[in-house]
Amino acid sequence: MAPLPFNNQIKTLRFLKGEMTQADLGDRVGVTRQTIAAIEQGKYSPSLEVAFRIARVFGKPLEDVFHWADE
């Protein structure tokens, strides 16, 4: 599978948010723990809705969570 053209800071943001687990984040976003793990590892490109939901959990704008790889 081709690597995704963007990176994410989810792992760092989870750590900063009281070491939130992937399962907790998944519960709050409405996806499985495995899907959060896949997003973190760049194995799955989430929908815009899920991307926004993740950003909202961390109280950050979308660009602070996901950013284009060459930026």
Place this chain on the structure above:
Amino acid sequence: MSFREKIHWVALTGLVIGFGWYFLSYPWAIANTRAGMMASVWMLIPATILFLIPMILGTVWFAIRTPKEAHLKEDEREKLIHLKGTHAAYYPLVLGTWANVFALINGLRYGWSVNILMATLVVAELIRVGAQLYYYRRGY
């Protein structure tokens, strides 16, 4: 590994056991006779049971072990994986249907016809489940 991925592994195992037994035990020498067709029909009963037993036991086992995951709805990634797997299974279905048409034109009937259709369904199901497991492992 998610609950659905585990269930897919169970389904794959059930398919291999149930229909592996069926195709290996089938009396191919009488396939082109009415008796061959009836053999197919009767052998499908134990083959289906062999397929269903691991499915039921596996689903119950994993549902008891991880009840929370068992009750979760498919999320968007799982839906995509599901669709990709179903899409991949379409091709063997088309090929199998054509194979059956050619077999009928060339005088292969009764048990052959049933078995080609069965093989088509089994291969399509193997590809569907296999593709989904591939996407679960490799990511999508």
